[in-house]
Amino acid sequence: MGILEVKNVNKRFGGLQALGDVNLSVEENSVHAIIGPNGAGKSTLLNCLIGKLIPDTGSVMFDGQSVLGRKPYEINQMGISRVFQTPEIFGDLTVLENMMIPIFATRDGAFRMHAIEKTENEKDIIGQAEQMLENLNLAEQRHTKAASMSRGNKRRLEIGMCLAQNPRLLLLDEPTAGMARADTNNTIDLLKQISDERDITIAIIEHDMHVVFSLAERITVLAQGTPLVEDTPDKIKGHPKVREAYLGESA
Amino acid sequence: MLGLNKKDTALFLIVIALTILAPFILNPFPTNSAMAQFNAGYPDLMQRFVIFGIFAIGFNILFGLTGYLSFGHAAFLGVGSYAAVWMFKLFTYNVIPAIVVAVILAGLFSLLIGYISLRRSGIYFSILTLAFAQMSFALAYSVLSNPKFNLTNGETGLQVYGDDPQIFHGAGLPNLPHLFGWSMRGNNQMSFGAWDFNFNTGYYVCAVCMILAFYIAIRIFRSPFGMMLRAVKSNQTRMTYTGLNSRPYALAAFVISGMYAGLAGGLMAAVDPLAGAERMQWTASGEVVLMTILGGAGTLIGPILGAGFIKYFENIFSKINDAVLHSWFSFLPDGLEDVVVALIYPFVGKGWHLTLGMLFMLVVIFLPGGLVEGGQRIGRFTFRRRDAKGSDAERDAANQRNPAE
Amino acid sequence: MDAIILQILNGLDKGSAYALIALGLTLIFGTLGVVNFAHGALFMIGAFCAVTVQRILNLSVTTVDESRTDFLGNPLKVQTPYVENWFGPEIGAAISDWSVPIAILFSIPIMLLIGFIMERGLIKHFYRRPHADQILVTFGLAIVLQEVIKYFYGANPIPTPAPEAFAGSLDLGVMFGFDPNAIIYPYWRLIYFVFAALIIGGVFAFLQFTTFGMVVRAGMADRETVGLLGINIDRRFTIMFGIAAAVAGLAGVMYTPINPPNYHMGMDFLVLSFVVVVVGGMGSLPGAVLAGFLLGILESFASTTWATTTIPGINQIIIYLVAIIVLLTRPRGLMGRKGVMED
Numbered sequence: 001m002g003i004l005e006v007k008n009v010n011k012r013f014g015g016l017q018a019l020g021d022v023n024l025s026v027e028e029n030s031v032h033a034i035i036g037p038n039g040a041g042k043s044t045l046l047n048c049l050i051g052k053l054i055p056d057t058g059s060v061m062f063d064g065q066s067v068l069g070r071k072p073y074e075i076n077q078m079g080i081s082r083v084f085q086t087p088e089i090f091g092d093l094t095v096l097e098n099m100m101i102p103i104f105a106t107r108d109g110a111f112r113m114h115a116i117e118k119t120e121n122e123k124d125i126i127g128q129a130e131q132m133l134e135n136l137n138l139a140e141q142r143h144t145k146a147a148s149m150s151r152g153n154k155r156r157l158e159i160g161m162c163l164a165q166n167p168r169l170l171l172l173d174e175p176t177a178g179m180a181r182a183d184t185n186n187t188i189d190l191l192k193q194i195s196d197e198r199d200i201t202i203a204i205i206e207h208d209m210h211v212v213f214s215l216a217e218r219i220t221v222l223a224q225g226t227p228l229v230e231d232t233p234d235k236i237k238g239h240p241k242v243r244e245a246y247l248g249e250s251a
Numbered sequence: 252m253l254g255l256n257k258k259d260t261a262l263f264l265i266v267i268a269l270t271i272l273a274p275f276i277l278n279p280f281p282t283n284s285a286m287a288q289f290n291a292g293y294p295d296l297m298q299r300f301v302i303f304g305i306f307a308i309g310f311n312i313l314f315g316l317t318g319y320l321s322f323g324h325a326a327f328l329g330v331g332s333y334a335a336v337w338m339f340k341l342f343t344y345n346v347i348p349a350i351v352v353a354v355i356l357a358g359l360f361s362l363l364i365g366y367i368s369l370r371r372s373g374i375y376f377s378i379l380t381l382a383f384a385q386m387s388f389a390l391a392y393s394v395l396s397n398p399k400f401n402l403t404n405g406e407t408g409l410q411v412y413g414d415d416p417q418i419f420h421g422a423g424l425p426n427l428p429h430l431f432g433w434s435m436r437g438n439n440q441m442s443f444g445a446w447d448f449n450f451n452t453g454y455y456v457c458a459v460c461m462i463l464a465f466y467i468a469i470r471i472f473r474s475p476f477g478m479m480l481r482a483v484k485s486n487q488t489r490m491t492y493t494g495l496n497s498r499p500y501a502l503a504a505f506v507i508s509g510m511y512a513g514l515a516g517g518l519m520a521a522v523d524p525l526a527g528a529e530r531m532q533w534t535a536s537g538e539v540v541l542m543t544i545l546g547g548a549g550t551l552i553g554p555i556l557g558a559g560f561i562k563y564f565e566n567i568f569s570k571i572n573d574a575v576l577h578s579w580f581s582f583l584p585d586g587l588e589d590v591v592v593a594l595i596y597p598f599v600g601k602g603w604h605l606t607l608g609m610l611f612m613l614v615v616i617f618l619p620g621g622l623v624e625g626g627q628r629i630g631r632f633t634f635r636r637r638d639a640k641g642s643d644a645e646r647d648a649a650n651q652r653n654p655a656e
Numbered sequence: 657m658d659a660i661i662l663q664i665l666n667g668l669d670k671g672s673a674y675a676l677i678a679l680g681l682t683l684i685f686g687t688l689g690v691v692n693f694a695h696g697a698l699f700m701i702g703a704f705c706a707v708t709v710q711r712i713l714n715l716s717v718t719t720v721d722e723s724r725t726d727f728l729g730n731p732l733k734v735q736t737p738y739v740e741n742w743f744g745p746e747i748g749a750a751i752s753d754w755s756v757p758i759a760i761l762f763s764i765p766i767m768l769l770i771g772f773i774m775e776r777g778l779i780k781h782f783y784r785r786p787h788a789d790q791i792l793v794t795f796g797l798a799i800v801l802q803e804v805i806k807y808f809y810g811a812n813p814i815p816t817p818a819p820e821a822f823a824g825s826l827d828l829g830v831m832f833g834f835d836p837n838a839i840i841y842p843y844w845r846l847i848y849f850v851f852a853a854l855i856i857g858g859v860f861a862f863l864q865f866t867t868f869g870m871v872v873r874a875g876m877a878d879r880e881t882v883g884l885l886g887i888n889i890d891r892r893f894t895i896m897f898g899i900a901a902a903v904a905g906l907a908g909v910m911y912t913p914i915n916p917p918n919y920h921m922g923m924d925f926l927v928l929s930f931v932v933v934v935v936g937g938m939g940s941l942p943g944a945v946l947a948g949f950l951l952g953i954l955e956s957f958a959s960t961t962w963a964t965t966t967i968p969g970i971n972q973i974i975i976y977l978v979a980i981i982v983l984l985t986r987p988r989g990l991m992g993r994k995g996v997m998e999d
Contacts, residue, residue, distance in 0.1 A: 050492065076494035088492070090485040093478070101482055102493045104475055110496040113503055115476040116467075118254060122475065158489075165494065320788045371983060374691050374787050378934050379983060385927055386976040394969025533927060537795065544792060597807050605807065608799030615793040616781070 003028040003201050004049070004169060009058030011044055011225075018044040019055065020225045026169070031195050031202045033212045036222035042205045045222070046173055049203075050082050051075045062169065073110050081162035082171045086178075087154035089161070091147030095138055098146050098157055099129035102164045128164070136160045136190075152183030159190060163198075170194075172204040176211050188214050213237070259469050262552060266465055270458040273297055274448045281445030288570055291563055294438055294451035299562045301454070301461040302518050307542040307554030308461075308468050309511020313504045314540070315549035316477060318484035320377045322536050323364070323384030327357040327509040329391060329531030331516025333402070336409045336526045339428060343419035344411075344524075346428050346435065346456065350517040357513020358506055365505035369498055372487075384533055391528035408527035428521045430456055435522050453522040460518060464511060465555070471507070472551055480504050512539075541611050547621030556622050561607065568606060571599040658829055658838040663956045665828070669845040669914055671952020672852030673699075676907035677929040678936060678944035679856060680900035686876035686939040687896045690779055691787050693794035696926025697801040698901045701770065702908025703917035704805055705763035707814050710755040713739055754819045756913060763909050764902055771901025775894045798923065806919040818844040818913035844913050851910050855903060856945055862899075863941070872896055876939060931979040937992025947990055951975050 002025035011019040019041045026032045036042050047053040049060055051072040060067050067075050076082075090098050103125045108114070120126070133139045136156050141149060146157060155175060162170055175191070176184040188211055195202055195215075206212045212219065212233070219236045221228040228241050236242055255263060269276065278292030291297070310324055331353035338349035368379040396405030403409055411417075425434040435453035442448075471477045482490050483497045483504075490497045520526055529535070538561070546557025576592045576599070583591060598606045618625050677699050684692050716735040724732040740748030751758065778797065782790045817823070822843040829839030863869035871892055875882045882889055908917070915921070932951055936943030957963060958974040982989060 071496070072491045073494050073496050076492055082492050084488075084492075088486055088489040090482050090489060092485040093481055097478055097481075100475075101478065101490075101495070104479070105494040110494060111499040113476060115474050115503070115507075116470050117474050117476075118470075119473060119475050119478055120256070161489075161493065318788065320791065367980065367984065371987060374791065374938075375934065375983060375987070377788075377791060378930050379980065381927060382931055382976040382979050386973045386980075389972035389976075390969065393972055397968050534923075540792070540795075597804075602803060602807060604799060605803035608796050608803060612778075612793055612796035612800065615789060615796060616778075619789070 002026045003063055004203065005059075005061040006045075006049070007059045007061070009045070009048060009055045009060065011041075011048060011053065011055045018225050019048070022058070022222075022225070022227060024220055024227065024230075026201060026203055027218070028168075028201055029195075029199055030217045031191075031204065031215050033204045033206055033216035033219045034222055035206060035209075035212055035219060036228075039224075040222040041225040042222055043173065044225075046082075046171060046205055049171060050080060076105075076165070076167075077110060079168035080171060081165055081167035081169070083155075083158050083162055083173065083175055085174045087151065087158045089146045089154055089158050091145065093146060094143050095133065095146050095149070095157060096126070096129055096142040098161060099132050099142075099164060100125050102161045103128050106165045132160050132164050150183075152179060152186060155179070155183070155187055156190060159187075159194075163194060163200075167200065169201045169203065172202065172206075174206055174208075175204065176206070176208055184208070184211065187211075191215055253466070255469060256473070259473065259551075263466060263469060266552070266555065267462055270301065270462060273300070273454070273458070274450055278446060278448055282447045283445060288575075289567060291566060292449055294449055294454050296562065296566055297449075297451065297454045298457050298518075298522050300559050301457040302515050302522075303539070303542060303558035303562055304555045305457075305461050305464045305518070306512055306515035306539050307546065307558040308464055309508040309515070310539045311508075311543050311548060311550075311554040312468060312471060312480075312511070313508035314543055315553075316472070316480035316484060317501050317504050319369070319372065319501060319505070320540070321368075321380040321505070321508075322377050322533060322540065323368075323380035323382075323387075324508065324512050324539055325533065325535035326364070326384040326387040326531045327361050327512035328516035328519070328535070329387065329526070329528065330360045331357040331513030332520045332526035332530055333391070333409055333516075334513070335517040335520035336411065336524055339411050339520070339524050340409075340415040340417065343417060344424060344426070344428050345419075346430055346517075346521040349428070349521060350460070350514065353517025353520070354510050354513045357516065358510040361506050361509020361512075362502070365502050365509065369501050369505060381533055381536070384531060384536055388528055388531040388533070391531055403526075403528060405528070408525050410525045428453075428524050456521065457518050460514060461555075464514065465551075469551060476500070476503070541607065543621075545611060545614055545621055547623030550621070550623040553621050553623045560622065565603055565607070568599050568603040569601070573600075658834045659960075661829075661834075662839050662841075663960060664953050665839065665841050665845075666959075667953030667956030668849045668949065669952075670955060671949035672849050673907050673911055673925065673948075674929055674932045674952050675945045675948025676852055676855060677904050677925055678932040678948045679859060679941060680904045681929055681933050682936070682939060682941055682944040683859075683900045683903075684897060685933070686941070687872055688775075688779065688783065688893050690782060691790045691794070692779070693791050693926065694774070694798040694801065695794075695900070695904055696922035696924070696929065697798045698767065698770070698904040698922070699908040699911075699925055700805060700917065700919065700922030701801065702763055702767060702905030703816075703912050703921060704809060704908075705766055705905065706756050706759040706816050706909045706912040707809065707917060709759035709762050710752070710816055713737065713752040713755045713758070717741060756816060756818055756909065759909050760906060763905050767902040767905030768898040770905075771898035772894055774901065775897035779897065780890075780893075798926070802919050802922060809919065811919060813916035813918040815916045816912035818847075822847060822913075848910050848914060852907070855906060859899070859903065860941070868892065868895075928975060931975055933989075935979050935982045935989055937989030940989065940991040943989055943991030951978065954978060 004024070004026040006022055006024040009019055009022040010017070022041075022045060034042055034045065044053065048055045049067065051067060051070055051074070054068060062075075062078055062080060065078065067078065067080075070078075090101065100119075100122075107125070130139065130142065133142050138153060138157060138160070141153070146154065149157065159175070172191075176187050179187065191202065192215065194200060204212070204215065216233055218230065219233055220230040221236065221242050229236065229239055231239070253260070274292050274297070276292075277297060278290045280286035280290050306324075306328060310321070314320055334353040334356040335349035338352050342348065364380065364383045368376055368383065371379060391403040392405060395402040424432060428435045430452065433452050435456065437452040439450040440447055441450065479495065479500050482495070483500050487497050516530070519530070542557035542561050543554045544557070545560060546555065547553025573592060573596055576595055577588065580588045580591050596602070614621060620627070677695060680698070681692060681695050684690055684695070714737050716737045719734050719736060721732045721734045726732045737748060737752055739751045742748065743751060774797070778793065782793060825840045825842045826846060827836060827839070828841050830836050863873055871882065871889075875889060875892070911917075928951075932947045933944055935951065936945070936947030954974055955971065959971040963970050
């Protein structure tokens with residue numbers, strides 16, 4: 001029984017079958033990649049996992065509890081964090097503040113009216129946030145506005161913000177899209193380090209095969225809304241069905 | 252001091268000093284001099300400065316921090332005014348219960364409207380609040396003033412009449428709003444040589460309220476809650492996927508700003524026990540938007556500056572008529588004088604709104620940070636010219652500038 | 657039955673005005689992505705074009721008629737409009753009588769020009785700014801335009817009558833077999849409705865059957881892609897803005913005989929037109945038209961004595977009430993499309 005169990009999920013948009021009978025099981029503490037050609041339904045699947053979309057049929061269970069029908073912030077509070085394709089950070093806030101917010105969210109829950117308390121008195125939270133920034137090599141920039149950082153650093157920050165919540169499952173949606181090679185490699189190293197050091201499950205959607213094969217322990221190939229195969233990276237590499245799906249698309 | 256950091260304490264002390272000393276500061280010209288028309292130190296205007304200051308400070312907590320642009324905040328101000336006048340009518344002329352009830356009722360009303368309006372965001376939110384405010388205006392103006400159920404007294408405005416119950420009204424108390432016996436209209440005029448200074452009870456009651464309101468605003472800005480509100484403005488997607496529910500945060504900000512508006516409305520009634528529906532009209536909501544933007548949305552001091560600026564120039568500009576203009580430019584040759592006066596005339600007197608509209612457009616286009624940003628730019632400019640070497644350090648400081656400053 | 661028809665008819669003229677303004681608002685929003693708070697001011701400027709034309713046509717030359725004397729025994733001064741001097745008294749009088757229809761011709765180029773200047777001079781710079789900034793700057797512009805008009809024309813409403821020929825009312829009821837005087841409808845309101853229908857039809861036809869319109873519709877569906885196709889979207893935006901301004905202006909010109917124009921009429925209509933746009937669905941042209949007429953008629957029904965005695969003041973709040981209910985139950989409005997102005 002994996003930490004994330006997707007069973008018989010179907011999703012239609014009008015006449016288009018975006019997901020057809022998707023079954024997926026993600027093992028706890030593994031790195032699981034979901035790959036597939038454009039339009040295979042990867043993003044739709046991801047959106048079903050985090051509550052942005054609700055599938056027509058089927059079930060999505062996280063750690064034995066259904067996520068369907070829950071609001072995105074509730075799903076996050078269950079222990080699922082998500083990294084977006086384009087970094088979603090608080091651009092107007094400083095890097096340090098960016099890092100403090102998820103720590104607040106973990107401690108205080110979805111809403112707390114702490115209007116008269118002072119931020120600077122929250123020594124614990126500031127300490128944790130600074131420690132996280134230290135680990136991410138962002139400590140020097142802690143007082144700059146997050147929006148003025150490089151894309152690579154924004155990505156680091158976003159991953160760090162997700163990690164600050166100690167999630168049990170980290171979902172990454174093409175984390176290296178549009179990045180320079182050096183930034184991509186940095187991100188790979190960061191993710192490797194995370195999965196080695198922490199008890200965390202990582203599910204990653206990715207186009208870049210270099211990223212996928214350097215990280216993933218298991219790979220699911222999605223094509224036209226249904227899983228084609230699921231196996232280890234070595235077996236996936238030579239799999240005839242996978243080649244067919246990709247060659248048909250990208251040749 | 253009082254849990255504020257050094258910079259905020261300084262700012263807070265400056266605001267306290269300015270409000271307490273306002274009767275002096277605003278009357279720099281001798282009473283009988285030609286410049287006396289630029290004096291603003293008379294009670295009525297000073298009261299307006301601080302009351303609209305409160306209104307704008309509250310609006311800024313919503314708009315400046317969360318970015319939700321409400322076009323209906325005058326409705327809460329109106330509710331506050333009506334509530335206060337009803338307290339005068341039913342119970343007592345003492346302003347304390349009136350103000351408290353005004354704040355509470357405005358808070359409840361904004362909870363209701365905010366709960367519904369905040370289900371949408373962006374322009375839909377603006378239009379929903381606008382629709383609610385216009386509806387409240389229509390209700391107050393006509394619907395709720397029918398003979399069977401006269402809550403607002405329609406066009407005439409709600410006021411206190413001789414046959415109102417006023418059950419706690421004591422015999423020795425003034426027959427006007429008062430603070431434990433001190434009439435709000437009480438005024439001490441002090442003369443120093445050619446100068447006259449007015450010390451008005453109503454003004455000081457309002458000023459104390461504003462200082463309190465400003466203090467609470469600083470605390471909110473510097474609290475984790477304030478940080479969350481800025482997060483709402485910055486990126487709601489990230490907020491949601493960080494496990495935070497942005498709606499109660501926005502709603503809390505909405506209600507707080509509604510209560511500020513209620514306080515302003517209550518004070519308006521306290522200094523002049525009359526409440527009219529036109530206070531709720533959307534032009535009044537537009538005015539507080541203008542004040543906040545003009546001063547600098549999202550800054551602490553901006554709304555107060557904006558409110559003072561608009562109210563001051565509204566007062567001064569409206570007084571300038573063509574006779575005044577002619578006397579100013581009488582040193583010019585006749586033909587030229589007429590041309591100059593004709594050019595300026597549309598912008599002063601009754602044309603004040605034209606000036607305001609243009610000024611506002613200019614600010615939105617060129618100076619989105621308002622007067623505060625303007626001041627900072629000027630400061631940086633002079634600083635840089637004086638010390639070219641320090642410019643790097645200055646740029647760093649500018650980068651590190653807390654956006655909530 | 658006849659009462660119902662009468663109320664529907666009464667709602668049509670206001671509904672027409674709402675629909676025309678909302679149509680322009682939606683056009684601007686859909687193509688340019690700009691929320692234009694100054695659109696009501698364009699409606700108002702249109703109305704004052706009619707006022708100006710009327711004043712120009714009534715400009716008079718004063719002559720002294722020696723043969724007659726006034727009550728003081730002085731020679732009588734006679735005011736003769738220039739048009740009567742130039743075209744002879746009968747044609748001249750007819751021309752000044754027909755000032756409102758003449759103003760239509762006069763206002764189209766003016767409104768287009770104002771639209772072009774507004775778009776090039778101001779709106780263009782706000783395409784990439786947040787909607788809040790667009791609202792704010794156009795709000796400021798609306799104040800400025802309104803105050804300029806107030807400066808030149810004063811604060812009081814200016815009566816601008818329709819041509820004599822349309823002054824009366826039409827007994828519509830008789831035509832459809834009702835009792836005489838059951839359904840009476842002023843000619844001019846009928847004309848206003850027909851005129852609005854023509855303009856709406858014209859705009860839709862223009863968008864449907866011309867290449868220009870096709871590009872604009874494509875732009876409304878997906879602005880980025882059209883921009884990427886290398887189509888010069890900028891110039892089309894400008895023209896679109898001009899057209900929207902002209903539509904609002906014409907709505908204003910024709911509305912003058914129904915309600916004497918004053919400087920704040922734009923703001924009054926703007927608030928309601930925004931509500932109309934939102935009810936119809938942001939970015940949906942048919943939605944704007946439908947909601948405009950619907951709300952106009954609804955307002956007229958709410959103004960009947962029956963309605964106002966049942967719920968006092970319902971006529972004042974009905975539109976807002978409907979808007980709130982629609983927004984909460986159908987967030988996209990009646991005919992709104994997915995993805996337009998969503999959070």
